[in-house]
Amino acid sequence: MSDASALEKMVRKLRTRVDLDAADRDAILALPFVARSYDAPAYILREGERPKHYCSFITSGLAYRQKLTAAGGRQIVSVHMVGDFIDLQHLFLNRADHSVQALTELQTAEIDREALQELILDRPNVGRAMWIDALVDASIFREWIVNVGRRSARARVAHLLCEFSLRMRYAGVANKDTYELPMTQEHIADAVGLTSVHVNRTLKSLVESGVITRDKRQISFADWGKLTEIGDFSALYLHLDQAEPLDR
Amino acid sequence: MSDASALEKMVRKLRTRVDLDAADRDAILALPFVARSYDAPAYILREGERPKHYCSFITSGLAYRQKLTAAGGRQIVSVHMVGDFIDLQHLFLNRADHSVQALTELQTAEIDREALQELILDRPNVGRAMWIDALVDASIFREWIVNVGRRSARARVAHLLCEFSLRMRYAGVANKDTYELPMTQEHIADAVGLTSVHVNRTLKSLVESGVITRDKRQISFADWGKLTEIGDFSALYLHLDQAEPLDR
DNA sequence: CGACTCGTTGAGTGATATCAAACCCGGTGG
DNA sequence: CCACCGGGTTTGATATCACTCAACGAGTCG
Numbered sequence: 001m002s003d004a005s006a007l008e009k010m011v012r013k014l015r016t017r018v019d020l021d022a023a024d025r026d027a028i029l030a031l032p033f034v035a036r037s038y039d040a041p042a043y044i045l046r047e048g049e050r051p052k053h054y055c056s057f058i059t060s061g062l063a064y065r066q067k068l069t070a071a072g073g074r075q076i077v078s079v080h081m082v083g084d085f086i087d088l089q090h091l092f093l094n095r096a097d098h099s100v101q102a103l104t105e106l107q108t109a110e111i112d113r114e115a116l117q118e119l120i121l122d123r124p125n126v127g128r129a130m131w132i133d134a135l136v137d138a139s140i141f142r143e144w145i146v147n148v149g150r151r152s153a154r155a156r157v158a159h160l161l162c163e164f165s166l167r168m169r170y171a172g173v174a175n176k177d178t179y180e181l182p183m184t185q186e187h188i189a190d191a192v193g194l195t196s197v198h199v200n201r202t203l204k205s206l207v208e209s210g211v212i213t214r215d216k217r218q219i220s221f222a223d224w225g226k227l228t229e230i231g232d233f234s235a236l237y238l239h240l241d242q243a244e245p246l247d248r
Numbered sequence: 249m250s251d252a253s254a255l256e257k258m259v260r261k262l263r264t265r266v267d268l269d270a271a272d273r274d275a276i277l278a279l280p281f282v283a284r285s286y287d288a289p290a291y292i293l294r295e296g297e298r299p300k301h302y303c304s305f306i307t308s309g310l311a312y313r314q315k316l317t318a319a320g321g322r323q324i325v326s327v328h329m330v331g332d333f334i335d336l337q338h339l340f341l342n343r344a345d346h347s348v349q350a351l352t353e354l355q356t357a358e359i360d361r362e363a364l365q366e367l368i369l370d371r372p373n374v375g376r377a378m379w380i381d382a383l384v385d386a387s388i389f390r391e392w393i394v395n396v397g398r399r400s401a402r403a404r405v406a407h408l409l410c411e412f413s414l415r416m417r418y419a420g421v422a423n424k425d426t427y428e429l430p431m432t433q434e435h436i437a438d439a440v441g442l443t444s445v446h447v448n449r450t451l452k453s454l455v456e457s458g459v460i461t462r463d464k465r466q467i468s469f470a471d472w473g474k475l476t477e478i479g480d481f482s483a484l485y486l487h488l489d490q491a492e493p494l495d496r
Numbered sequence: 497c498g499a500c501t502c503g504t505t506g507a508g509t510g511a512t513a514t515c516a517a518a519c520c521c522g523g524t525g526g
Numbered sequence: 527c528c529a530c531c532g533g534g535t536t537t538g539a540t541a542t543c544a545c546t547c548a549a550c551g552a553g554t555c556g
Contacts, residue, residue, distance in 0.1 A: 093490065135339070137386065138386040193396070194545090201504090239342070433534075
């Protein structure tokens, strides 16, 4: 991947949220950044750290945010993909309140933090796009609270499968009725607040109900409607009306 | 309360996050707004609605965000108090993804939405303060995911008690070792993903362990250190280094 | 081939839910 | 002043969903 294309991706992502004028585009493309890649369980950010002088934008691969419990439990609080900013959530904060790890091989653009802050604060269009991005993230966090707090095991994992399907489609990395979910069942468990053993049984039961089929980590949707019903899934919280599918 | 004092509160709140210059202050104080009050279970905002032409800022009382499940469950995803913006979370979004209700008698300032957006996008200092506010909210959402997803009943309610204590102290509506929590046990249950019956037993067990005492809804901390330990509570996620206690 | 990670399955357990009744207390009306 | 009412709290008995522990299988890497 050429260096330029990383910022191009950022422009393309932000344009799915607001109209950018030529000056906005130029300002984004002028951001100082460094391309970087990580292998699978590498930490991009650790809880408690002061933010780096850069802010990472994903150009390919998946990453997840997690927090640990004193009792040794792990909770994954979100998963991110191309077009997402990893530490937008810390851009104006002094300490990282969670860790971020690479879920797959991951490519990022490390964008200069100061420059990005200025861009956001000085350019209304860019600022608006970034606000939308941050607010949608927050909305997803809220939905996860509901998922983990008030839904049955079946509903939780069904919901997760639905969400990822839509988000990956909009990110241009999956198509309508199938996708490769590179999470282990342990990851899924830590994302929905269950045990990996129980996730295993739950997936099996979803297959038996005929709503999905599986081949390794490839998930296919045999009955999308029923799956959304089981998962109590409504896409409202993803605010897709303020996003457009992004194809590669 | 005089009209002016509502925006004064907003200025005071934002100044706990960043330095505002005279022009920033004047711009805030010039915002068009209307004072309004609600009684206890009134809706301030309903899921699915398009945002109003105004954005509500709490000048007194408590409110909570909630989402409902198809199965009839309710999950409270956050609780807010003086100095919090209710629909900052929707300021740049087209649909409300959750509802907000008054928990107590509630006073708000309804600030013109367009004007507030402009203020945020055009005034870097104000923009920064609002970013911090929104990001701290998101951080709290993440912690709640952990709370509800990976902690025991005891830990969950202990954690909730700790969080509210600190936040209410910083908001200037509680003091160090006691506060009035105007939530029913049902509210608490819906906030931590348990049943009200189980919350009742859990509170009882916390009292028996000698870490808190209760008188109606007045909670007092007999052993704050032990409570934070039980609740696996660390204040990092509240980012209090970027806030200052706000006294009335 | 051995070692490791991930997935799968079974049996037993436990934390929390469910259901149901009693209780408490402030408010209201007779 | 008392009877009643209703929301919230408390308690007990029982049920269940998901956890724990443990073993085995399948694939992959060195």
